[in-house]
Amino acid sequence: MGSSSSSTERIPDAQELMQETGFSAAHLVRLYERFEFLDKDDRGELRLDDFEAVSELAMNPIGDRIIGAFFSPGRETVDFPSFVRILAHFRPTDTNRTRNGRNGAQPEPANSRTSKLKFAFQLYDQDRDGKVSREELLQVLRMMLEMQVTEEQLQSIAERAIQEADLDRDDAISFDEFKKSLEKVDIEHKMSVRFLE
Amino acid sequence: MADLRPSRSRFCPRLTAAFLCVFLLVFLHCASASRDAVSGGNDTGIRPVRSTQEDPHDHHGNSTEHKKAFPVLAFNFEHVRKPFEISMWILLALLMKLGFHIIPRISHVVPESCLLIVVGLLVGGTIKAVEGTNAPVLDSKLFFLYLLPPIILDAGYFLPIRPFTENLGTILVFAVLGTLWNVFFIGGTMFAVCQIEGAGLGDVNLLSCLLFGSIISAVDPVAVLAVFEEIHINELLHILVFGESLLNDAVTVVLYHLFQEFSREGSVSVGDALLGVVCFFVVSLGGILVGFIYGILGAFTSRFTSHTRVIEPLFVFIYSYMAYLSAEVFHLSGIMSLIACGVIMRPYVEANISHKSYTTVKYFLKMWSSVSETLIFIFLGVSTVAGPHVWNWTFVVFTVFLCLVSRVLGVIGLTSIINKFRIVKLTKKDQFIVAYGGLRGAIAFSLGFLLTDSKMKHMFLTAIITVIFFTVFVQGMTIRPLVELLAVKRKKESKGSINEEIHTQFLDHLLTGIEDVCGHYGHHHWKDKLNRFNKKYVKKWLIAGERSTEPQLISFYNKMELKQAMMLVEGGSSAKLPTVMSSVSMQNIQPREPPRRRAMPNISKSREEEIRKILRANLQNTRQRLRSYSRHDLMIDPFEDNVSEVRLRKQRVEMGRRVTLMSFHLCLPEHQVFTYDDTESPRSAEMKPGSAAVQLLNESPQRSDQSDAEPNAKQDDQEEQLKLSRCLSDPGPNQDQLEQGSLVS
Numbered sequence: 001m002g003s004s005s006s007s008t009e010r011i012p013d014a015q016e017l018m019q020e021t022g023f024s025a026a027h028l029v030r031l032y033e034r035f036e037f038l039d040k041d042d043r044g045e046l047r048l049d050d051f052e053a054v055s056e057l058a059m060n061p062i063g064d065r066i067i068g069a070f071f072s073p074g075r076e077t078v079d080f081p082s083f084v085r086i087l088a089h090f091r092p093t094d095t096n097r098t099r100n101g102r103n104g105a106q107p108e109p110a111n112s113r114t115s116k117l118k119f120a121f122q123l124y125d126q127d128r129d130g131k132v133s134r135e136e137l138l139q140v141l142r143m144m145l146e147m148q149v150t151e152e153q154l155q156s157i158a159e160r161a162i163q164e165a166d167l168d169r170d171d172a173i174s175f176d177e178f179k180k181s182l183e184k185v186d187i188e189h190k191m192s193v194r195f196l197e
Numbered sequence: 198m199a200d201l202r203p204s205r206s207r208f209c210p211r212l213t214a215a216f217l218c219v220f221l222l223v224f225l226h227c228a229s230a231s232r233d234a235v236s237g238g239n240d241t242g243i244r245p246v247r248s249t250q251e252d253p254h255d256h257h258g259n260s261t262e263h264k265k266a267f268p269v270l271a272f273n274f275e276h277v278r279k280p281f282e283i284s285m286w287i288l289l290a291l292l293m294k295l296g297f298h299i300i301p302r303i304s305h306v307v308p309e310s311c312l313l314i315v316v317g318l319l320v321g322g323t324i325k326a327v328e329g330t331n332a333p334v335l336d337s338k339l340f341f342l343y344l345l346p347p348i349i350l351d352a353g354y355f356l357p358i359r360p361f362t363e364n365l366g367t368i369l370v371f372a373v374l375g376t377l378w379n380v381f382f383i384g385g386t387m388f389a390v391c392q393i394e395g396a397g398l399g400d401v402n403l404l405s406c407l408l409f410g411s412i413i414s415a416v417d418p419v420a421v422l423a424v425f426e427e428i429h430i431n432e433l434l435h436i437l438v439f440g441e442s443l444l445n446d447a448v449t450v451v452l453y454h455l456f457q458e459f460s461r462e463g464s465v466s467v468g469d470a471l472l473g474v475v476c477f478f479v480v481s482l483g484g485i486l487v488g489f490i491y492g493i494l495g496a497f498t499s500r501f502t503s504h505t506r507v508i509e510p511l512f513v514f515i516y517s518y519m520a521y522l523s524a525e526v527f528h529l530s531g532i533m534s535l536i537a538c539g540v541i542m543r544p545y546v547e548a549n550i551s552h553k554s555y556t557t558v559k560y561f562l563k564m565w566s567s568v569s570e571t572l573i574f575i576f577l578g579v580s581t582v583a584g585p586h587v588w589n590w591t592f593v594v595f596t597v598f599l600c601l602v603s604r605v606l607g608v609i610g611l612t613s614i615i616n617k618f619r620i621v622k623l624t625k626k627d628q629f630i631v632a633y634g635g636l637r638g639a640i641a642f643s644l645g646f647l648l649t650d651s652k653m654k655h656m657f658l659t660a661i662i663t664v665i666f667f668t669v670f671v672q673g674m675t676i677r678p679l680v681e682l683l684a685v686k687r688k689k690e691s692k693g694s695i696n697e698e699i700h701t702q703f704l705d706h707l708l709t710g711i712e713d714v715c716g717h718y719g720h721h722h723w724k725d726k727l728n729r730f731n732k733k734y735v736k737k738w739l740i741a742g743e744r745s746t747e748p749q750l751i752s753f754y755n756k757m758e759l760k761q762a763m764m765l766v767e768g769g770s771s772a773k774l775p776t777v778m779s780s781v782s783m784q785n786i787q788p789r790e791p792p793r794r795r796a797m798p799n800i801s802k803s804r805e806e807e808i809r810k811i812l813r814a815n816l817q818n819t820r821q822r823l824r825s826y827s828r829h830d831l832m833i834d835p836f837e838d839n840v841s842e843v844r845l846r847k848q849r850v851e852m853g854r855r856v857t858l859m860s861f862h863l864c865l866p867e868h869q870v871f872t873y874d875d876t877e878s879p880r881s882a883e884m885k886p887g888s889a890a891v892q893l894l895n896e897s898p899q900r901s902d903q904s905d906a907e908p909n910a911k912q913d914d915q916e917e918q919l920k921l922s923r924c925l926s927d928p929g930p931n932q933d934q935l936e937q938g939s940l941v942s
Contacts, residue, residue: 157754
């Protein structure tokens with residue numbers, strides 16, 4: 001523990017970040033190293049081209065959306081705390097934390113099931129109106145299926161998806177409907193990255 | 198009065214079944230007895246000695262010396278003895294299975310495997326009493342070459358890949374390390390027990406004990422399948438125990454051969470032990486490689502079978518069986534080979550073969566594995582009665598006790614290590630079920646049977662049988678109430694949901710992206726790489742035609758559409774028929790119409806053709822995705838259930854359907870391609886118009902005609918039915934299209 005605490009000294013507001021996100025010191029250090037690696041010009045913050053330099057992201061069908069998620073609306077750079085906060089969503093859920101319950105003052109931890117789903121939902125919902133409209137769903141489908149399908153197939157899939165999930169018949173998928181359609185999926189497992197054990 | 202009748206009807210099948218069995222057996226033995234009589238009679242009789250293979254009909258040619266009346270009826274049992282006996286055994290097994298399901302009370306308490314063993318005991322006892330000599334025993338060759346492969350293939354082919362690969366690490370740890378721990382713990386402790394004075398076990402040396410340990414330690418896939426299937430436990434636990442039972446075969450094979458060699462030699466050196474470790478890797482990886490090769494071969498072959506659909510299922514079976522046999526030739530792990538073959542072959546074969554072939558494969562596998570399992574348990578019972586038993590209280594009691602103890606210790610110990618690496622930890626309840634589900638079965642028995650004959654072998658066999666009985670009866674019977682008591686999570690029945698599929702794929706991409714951002718090469722990263730490789734190279738080689746470029750989402754979507762269309766055909770529309778009539782539902786239709794109407798005018802005739810072509814191409818080769826992997830699911834699969842329920846109302850359904858068909862035919866004579874889709878989509882008011890494309894095939898005037906036609910339909914359905922039957926009696930071009938696509942299952 002001694003060596004890592006000296007490394008965390010390089011990181012601004014390390015203790016607060018650890019408190020907020022639940023990352024351990026070792027994780028935080030590793031993330032900081034990764035941040036510095038991505039930050040080619042040593043600016044202390046990441047820009048769009050830094051993300052695009054990651055080659056695998058370019059091949060990812062929803063790569064642009066993922067990159068976009070790191071940037072707060074209106075900002076053009078990502079600093080380390082924002083970087084860590086986004087990645088905190090993907091920390092494995094602490095089962096004991098949720099078991100013991102939370103006092104009312106504490107906000108929902110970033111890596112709870114609801115927060116993870118909220119993060120995913122926001123990737124769908126680009127205009128942030130709290131609903132995924134048919135057009136937004138079509139956009140996502142187009143991105144995922146790339147050039148391999150015809151427009152009619154896309155339309156029918158989107159149509160079916162909305163009808164299946166849309167319980168209040170407003171022709172869009174709200175966050176609760178989104179959560180419901182994924183109730184059988186083990187989100188805690190699926191949306192977790194094993195950073196460093 | 199009412200109570201009496203049902204109980205009587207429940208009683209009768211059981212009695213009938215019992216009588217039938219006894220009758221069959223008696224007949225069998227009379228036959229074998231009379232065989233002696235016949236051949237004996239012939240020897241002393243008029244005709245010269247004839248061989249048993251000779252055709253009974255040409256015996257009249259031999260009787261040149263004596264004038265004998267032409268035998269109108271002759272009895273020659275020897276000719277068909279072997280197949281006859283086999284068929285009788287299978288018939289017995291099937292009748293038993295039938296009987297148990299007619300009596301619901303017992304099958305809720307006692308798992309089927311127990312009942313079958315009891316039946317085997319009874320049969321064995323009867324044979325011994327009647328004939329006095331040995332009953333047929335579970336011959337190891339019969340077991341390993343004929344009875345085991347279908348079960349393993351069934352398990353491997355329908356193995357749920359996602360949970361399996363997600364938990365592969367855990368499964369491997371349990372399978373390899375768990376079995377090793379069991380072997381050495383049991384072997385070592387039994388040796389210590391054998392040293393106890395007064396137990397009469399002094400002649401059992403360490404190597405024999407270890408050999409015994411290696412036989413008894415392995416969790417048996419057949420027993421696990423039989424018991425776990427009936428309790429419908431959640432997916433994770435099922436795959437953990439089941440996966441472990443499959444993968445521990447490699448360890449068992451290696452250790453068994455190792456200790457057998459060593460006990461023959463008498464001593465073991467360090468070099469030998471190292472060779473043993475190497476052997477383990479060779480056996481397991483070699484087995485997987487053999488299975489992989491045959492799997493690829495099978496997939497490749499299925500690419501060219503579009504003109505000979507009838508033999509497609511055979512390719513699946515034969516290639517898999519060859520994989521098993523080839524692995525057995527080299528003493529590699531046949532089970533792992535079979536699993537690998539099935540897993541590799543499946544996605545490509547399913548994309549290539551027709552729907553009917555897929556159904557055939559599914560049903561044949563379930564059928565064979567069902568029969569095999571039943572036979573195995575019956576034979577276990579029979580063999581128990583037959584074999585010479587050497588009962589040694591100390592040995593047996595300690596064996597049973599140690600098996601339990603070592604299993605529990607092993608699971609707890611390993612879980613504490615595994616949980617450090619798992620995202621979703623295994624709880625105490627999970628650990629308990631995993632430990633409790635470590636059932637032993639026929640594999641242990643057969644391995645024991647292969648030992649060289651000696652007093653020790655019989656002692657071992659007795660102990661093995663006792664352990665098997667204990668695990669299957671005690672653990673098998675109590676696991677269900679325990680599961681309910683502990684409130685273990687059960688299997689969730691899930692219908693296919695397009696949303697789930699879309700979002701799951703989305704999340705896959707998301708996680709891959711996040712892993713890339715973190716620079717972490719985790720599970721998702723490699724899965725994504727594999728998928729890319731698969732899409733780019735492998736699919737092109739192994740999948741025929743345009744389906745090689747079909748994205749997974751589209752295939753899933755098409756499957757769902759097909760499933761829904763078939764459900765509607767089979768009877769869903771009967772439920773919808775009355776609701777369509779009611780005005781309330783009519784009102785519900787209206788708001789839906791505007792969005793659809795909006796889309797319609799924009800599509801031209803040429804687009805329609807295109808759409809129809811797409812549908813034809815995509816729906817042609819779709820199959821139903823099998824979400825579950827248990828044997829009984831063929832009976833309780835929700836889709837099938839619907840069907841059987843609704844068959845009661847089939848007449849009304851048929852009428853309704855024909856009405857629409859007819860009215861549709863009258864309205865749009867040229868749209869005769871997809872009878873099902875065309876008729877069903879306008880019908881269903883609340884049916885999600887899965888394909889807006891199909892909707893587009895019906896122009897709006899037609900639909901209003903439909904809705905008008907429906908109220909009238911009920912009134913004049915008599916004459917319309919007549920007209921319809923004429924229509925339907927000459928389906929014409931539809932048949933050819935449907936033949937290929939086989940929407941008719």
